[in-house]
Amino acid sequence: MANTTSAKKAVRKIARRTAVNKSRRSRVRNFVRKVEEAIASGDKAAAETAFRAAQPELMRAATKGVLHRNTASRKVSRLAQRVKAVGA
Template sequence: MANTPGAKKAVRKIERRTAVNRNRRSRVRTYLRRFDEAVTAGDAAVAATAFTEAQSELMRAVSKGVVHKNTGARKVSRLAAQLKKLTLA
């Protein structure tokens, strides 16, 4: 358990930051789910808009430090591949 005032403050800061990051991560997952649902439904137009939103949200999470840069790039790349596959079919 934290004993010093500085350590107690650090614990409070970590709790706040964890809550914010949890919300951001949840938001990213929501947009990814929407894209996945659009792809599953086979609707290319809806999937294209969902892709744009999901990409934007993922890169925002990267800039905020919630997701690593390479992880965000990999996920966006895979989403783009899914979208391309859907539009060609």
């Protein structure tokens, strides 16, 4: 347990930040899941719409430090590839 005043404050800050990051990560997962469900259903229009909504969320997560930039870019790239393949 934290003893000093500054350590107690740090614990509070970390708890707040963790909650924010958790909600952001959850939000990203929901957007990605919607894209994957649209891909699974074979609906190209829905997949493209869901992908256009998911892409900025992934990049925002990278900007905020929830995901690494390369991880977000990789996820966007792979989702784009799968969305593109739906029509083929």
